[in-house]
Amino acid sequence: MPFSSADLAAIGLTLRLAGTTMALLLVLCTPLAWWLAHTSSRWRGPVSAVVALPLVLPPTVIGFYLLVTMGPNGPIGQFTQWLGVGALPFTFWGLVAGSLIYSLPFAVQPLQAAFEAIGNRPLEAAATLGAGPLDRFFTVALPLARPGFITAAILSFAHTVGEFGVVLMLGGNIPGVTRVVSVQIYDHVEALEYTQAHWLAGGMVVFSFLVLLGLNLTRRRASMVS
Numbered sequence: 001m002p003f004s005s006a007d008l009a010a011i012g013l014t015l016r017l018a019g020t021t022m023a024l025l026l027v028l029c030t031p032l033a034w035w036l037a038h039t040s041s042r043w044r045g046p047v048s049a050v051v052a053l054p055l056v057l058p059p060t061v062i063g064f065y066l067l068v069t070m071g072p073n074g075p076i077g078q079f080t081q082w083l084g085v086g087a088l089p090f091t092f093w094g095l096v097a098g099s100l101i102y103s104l105p106f107a108v109q110p111l112q113a114a115f116e117a118i119g120n121r122p123l124e125a126a127a128t129l130g131a132g133p134l135d136r137f138f139t140v141a142l143p144l145a146r147p148g149f150i151t152a153a154i155l156s157f158a159h160t161v162g163e164f165g166v167v168l169m170l171g172g173n174i175p176g177v178t179r180v181v182s183v184q185i186y187d188h189v190e191a192l193e194y195t196q197a198h199w200l201a202g203g204m205v206v207f208s209f210l211v212l213l214g215l216n217l218t219r220r221r222a223s224m225v226s
Contacts, residue, residue: 002199009176010184010200017092017167017180018160021099025107025156026149028100033111034137051108054101063169066098070170090172095180098170099160106155114148115141150218158211162204 003011036048054062070076070088077087088094118141126136142149164182171178173187181200188197 002196004196006175006179007184007196007200010179010181013092013176013178014161014180014182017095017099018157020096021103021160022107022153022157024096024100025103026153029104029107029111029152033108034115034141036108036112037115052105054103055105059102059163059165060169062102063098063166066101066166066170070094070097089170090174090178092177095167095171095178098166099163102163102166103156103159106159107152110148110151110155111145114145114151117148118144147218151215154211154215154218158208161207 032047032051036044036051067089068074070080072078072081072087077089080086080088085093088097122140122144123136126140131139162182163180164186167178167180168183168186171180173179173183179187181204185197185200185204188194188200
């Protein structure tokens with residue numbers, strides 16, 4: 001069997017982390033993307049810059065500051081301890097929190113672009129028919145922005161699967177708890193276990209190719225429909 005029990009545990013944890021992160025990002029980023037697509041506030045630029053920061057910052061920088069702020073002496077860590085859930089670093093939910101930050105632009109930006117592409121005319125037409133703001137959002141905007149949601153889901157899931165620096169800084173290397181596929185590959189290489197590393201790394205290459213192929217097919221179908 002090409003994968004050991006430790007490899008399978010890392011794969012399962014990675015898929016669980018990516019699925020949880022993707023679902024939370026779609027829920028949390030939808031109102032933010034809607035606001036960015038329609039606001040004329042002076043805060044639009046700074047907020048967009050903050051959202052895009054993970055694209056340019058080294059993952060170790062993000063992981064370090066998350067480790068400090070969510071640690072026992074950090075503001076978030078003190079708050080979570082006050083809630084009775086303890087500090088988040090070196091736990092699964094700590095990885096989720098880090099993944100939400102690290103993959104944020106991969107969810108917000110496709111959703112924002114989809115909402116901007118809709119324009120105002122469909123929403124204005126719905127308003128003339130008596131649809132309220134929530135009705136226009138749920139019955140007009142969301143269906144028309146479906147390609148953006150698909151892109152955001154695929155990119156945020158795939159980007160979380162490929163994390164290394166953030167999860168290593170924030171979660172360490174705890175088997176079954178924080179050891180994801182990228183960290184497992186690193187462990188194999190450190191132990192000179194190149195055959196096992198090849199299996200996992202090759203799987204990541206195939207996965208990445210399928211993600212890009214799926215995105216291209218999704219965009220082609222969306223353009224044909226439009």
